Amino acid sequence: MGELEDLLPEPEIDDLDDVHKKDKYWIKLPNGQPCHKSSAVKYLLCSEDGKKSTDRLSRVQGLSKIRTYSRSPSAPSLNDDSLLGDAFLVNQLIATFARIDNQVALAIMRVSAIEDKTKTLVPSIPAADLASPDITLRGQILTLAPTDASTWVWMPNTYESFAALKKQGKSANELGPTSSVTRKSTLIEVPACLSTPIKVKLEQQDDQDSPSIAWKFDTAALVAVTEIGDNLCGFCGRTGTCTLTLTKPSKTIIPNSDCPYFIKFSLLAAEKTTTSGLATNCPLQCDICLSQELQGRYRLAKHVYWSYNLPAHVETKHPSASIPEGFEESYMVSRDEMVHLRLAKGTVSTTTAKQGPGQKRKP
Numbered sequence: 001m002g003e004l005e006d007l008l009p010e011p012e013i014d015d016l017d018d019v020h021k022k023d024k025y026w027i028k029l030p031n032g033q034p035c036h037k038s039s040a041v042k043y044l045l046c047s048e049d050g051k052k053s054t055d056r057l058s059r060v061q062g063l064s065k066i067r068t069y070s071r072s073p074s075a076p077s078l079n080d081d082s083l084l085g086d087a088f089l090v091n092q093l094i095a096t097f098a099r100i101d102n103q104v105a106l107a108i109m110r111v112s113a114i115e116d117k118t119k120t121l122v123p124s125i126p127a128a129d130l131a132s133p134d135i136t137l138r139g140q141i142l143t144l145a146p147t148d149a150s151t152w153v154w155m156p157n158t159y160e161s162f163a164a165l166k167k168q169g170k171s172a173n174e175l176g177p178t179s180s181v182t183r184k185s186t187l188i189e190v191p192a193c194l195s196t197p198i199k200v201k202l203e204q205q206d207d208q209d210s211p212s213i214a215w216k217f218d219t220a221a222l223v224a225v226t227e228i229g230d231n232l233c234g235f236c237g238r239t240g241t242c243t244l245t246l247t248k249p250s251k252t253i254i255p256n257s258d259c260p261y262f263i264k265f266s267l268l269a270a271e272k273t274t275t276s277g278l279a280t281n282c283p284l285q286c287d288i289c290l291s292q293e294l295q296g297r298y299r300l301a302k303h304v305y306w307s308y309n310l311p312a313h314v315e316t317k318h319p320s321a322s323i324p325e326g327f328e329e330s331y332m333v334s335r336d337e338m339v340h341l342r343l344a345k346g347t348v349s350t351t352t353a354k355q356g357p358g359q360k361r362k363p
Contacts, residue, residue, distance in 0.1 A: 089124045090114055094195040098141065098188070107160075108198065109188060113138040127197070131261050135192035161186045193261055231313070234281050234306045235261035244283050244304045255283045273337040280337055281308045287327040288318045307331040 026034045090111055098107035115136040116122050116129075129135055140159035233242040235257060242259035253267055270282040289303035305313055310331035314323065338344035 086127045087124045088114075088127050088130060088197060093142075093198050094137065094139075095198045096190050096195045107188075108142045108144065109137075109139045109190070109195075110142060110159075111137050111139040112187075125192075130192045130195065130197065133191045133193045133263070136189055137192055137195055138187055138189050140186050141188055159186050231309050232306070233257070233259055233261075234283075234308070235259040235263070244306065246283055246285065246304050273334065273340045275340065278337070278340040279308075280333070281306055283307075284310060284331055286310065286313060286317075287324045288314065288321050291324070308333075 026036055029035050090113065092111055094109050094111060096107050096109055098105050114122050114125055115138070116125065117132070117134040125135060142154050143158040143160050145153045231239050233239070233244070236242065236259050242257055245256045247254050247256055255265070255267060256262075267282055269277060271280055273280050283304050284307045286303045286305060293302075307330070314321075314328075335344060335346070336348045339346050339348055
């Protein structure tokens with residue numbers, strides 16, 4: 001030990017004093033702004049480890065505040081059943097939908113905050129709680145640039161910015177293209193039930209011509225883990241995984257589903273578009289399918305589809321059949337609904353709700 005100490009240079013007294021100064025944790029950027037060294041390292045390495053453990057022994061061992069029970073956990077893979085055990089952590093990526101004007105786009109968001117049912121910010125939640133509409137995820141949408149058919153490039157800490165929407169009841173003019181965008185306007189808030197964790201791995205891009213540090217997704221799958229098809233479930237948006245039925249235990253028809261995102265609701269309320277309930281997507285039976293069955297074999301649970309899927313079903317399965325009177329009206333989207341969904345301009349009329357299983361279409 002003495003020989004090793006002889007090789008070390010003698011520290012000066014001033015150097016020892018500087019070690020304990022807090023300003024040694026900071027560096028000054030070219031623009032004059034201070035930056036904490038840990039933030040700089042996290043920026044350069046795109047670290048997703050989160051805060052270090054508050055327990056001194058665990059912190060010295062390099063463990064995070066949220067335990068992964070491994071000092072070097074393996075990178076997430078598309079073949080894994082979950083991301084990190086059964087927990088969803090802050091700073092992970094999710095896939096969600098973003099509406100740009102009247103178009104819907106798939107968006108990749110890095111979650112920076114999780115708010116649970118009690119409106120408390122938490123560092124993680126069980127993966128099963130992602131089905132809850134009472135949990136809110138906040139974060140920023142990554143700015144991705146396609147380089148070829150299967151590769152997307154992300155420049156670290158580059159996020160999309162959105163102009164703030166005009167609040168209802170305000171008389172101010174709508175924000176134009178010259179409106180200023182603040183840092184706060186880049187934060188997006190979505191319910192957990194409208195998001196899906198994605199399992200992608202970032203690797204540094206080998207591009208000597210690029211002056212900045214760029215990272216790319218080394219998997220071609222930027223979509224949700226579950227593929228979205230044609231006959232979508234009204235709760236989760238998946239195809240072929242959920243069963244939809246109608247039951248009538250008493251005088252009221254009740255919708256049921258084995259979807260993990262299923263929430264009980266009233267058909268009577270769902271059939272009318274309002275400012276609080278915009279969409280009228282609800283379970284309906286196909287009258288054409290029922291008319292083709294033999295007498296005495298009618299069952300309420302059969303041939304049930306979401307009303308938004310019925311136009312494609314009728315066109316595909318019954319292209320030459322005559323549509324029963326009132327049936328088409330039950331699943332067509334009204335102009336009032338288009339106005340409430342902001343897919344059409346105008347005012348809402350005083351027309352009644354479209355006919356559905358909770359009104360005149362009784363078995």
